[in-house]
Amino acid sequence: MCIFKDKEFHIISNGKMPIEQFREILIDIHPYVTAIHLREKQKTARELFQTVQLLHAANIPLSKVIINDRLDVALVTRVGGVQLAFHSIEPAIVKESFPQFRIGCSIHSYEEGVDAKANGADYVIYGHIFPSQSKPDVAPKGVRKLSMLTQLDIPTIAIGGITPENTAQVLQAGANGIAVMSGVLDARDPLAAIKSYTKVLKMGDGKSGKFI
Template sequence: MKLHLVTDGRHSAAELVKIITDIHTSADAIHIREKNKSAGELISLIEELHQNGVPKSKLVMNDRVDAAVLSGLHQVQLPSHSFNVKLVKQRFPHLEVGCSVHTAAEAVYCAENGADRLLFGHVFQTSSKNGLEARGISKLAEIAESVSIPVIAIGGINPAVIPDLRDIKIEGAAVMSYVFSAEHPSHAALELADQLKRGMGH
């Protein structure tokens, strides 16, 4: 299973460069999800990561299609409140577009309108969604069965819960807090990558 890491919006650009440079070899994709940074800040962040040896092919820009296009990235992730996936695919056919979904209906809609992958969550209880009930494994399985495009699980994922994901037809897991709040992000990322690759039948 693939490992997607998602930034948490709590770090300065300099801290992000250091963390992502340390962890990118463990991850299949790194989502730049920085709601408080301007387009200009995002573009210079991407440039700095690139200069530090982080391949642009691994970077996914959350929401900011403009910053993705101007940075030469080929992947974007659209939150449910963001642009319509069909419009983005029409305007920028070269972009790989992921959509964040919370229901089977949203999943089917996005898949039918050209999404390349879905992020579904939050699957497990997570401190970043305090008080919101987790959507759970059975819902994740239902989403994965309802579409033919890859599905990535997000929300409360740590090494202990990865075995619960193994029997579900998903492409991988996306992780924010476990890595970006860790004392040693590179250790946390490695641990997750090992767990995801262990005992996988596919």
């Protein structure tokens, strides 16, 4: 169980780090996070299955593991959920057949958020909010667009360029939590980085009302 209740903290693998290294980081940080996303597009189904086994052997809770796109691997490993992209099976179809999964959708616009909610997604991941090293040539969405999206009344996790210093801004915009990749995985001390984020998440937005 995550040590804070109100705001979510999702960690997303970067598809580049050796899984053994990712596992060692997770051993230290998993009590502080809500969800662990395996976003390993280059891996085969067999390799992804073996990755989940490796995490399970290290006592990392499978209930926190979210498999990106690969419903087949999620099923056989009995993880907590799946994260769907624009090319994935629609969440309503997945939800009807596999109600045990928590189903997230990765979106990039308000309209996609409307569709995700209508199709039964449990939450959305929206971004990128701030300038991001992974998308240097794409303009960030910003907190104003995030604030509009959060009016849809579907749990919204913000992603992209999020640091401990700007986390409060996304919470003020109405986000239900954050998703982080390099801010933790590339940190010199991932556990210290996690604690910097969770300190802000436990405080909430620090204000009443949303970002205007």
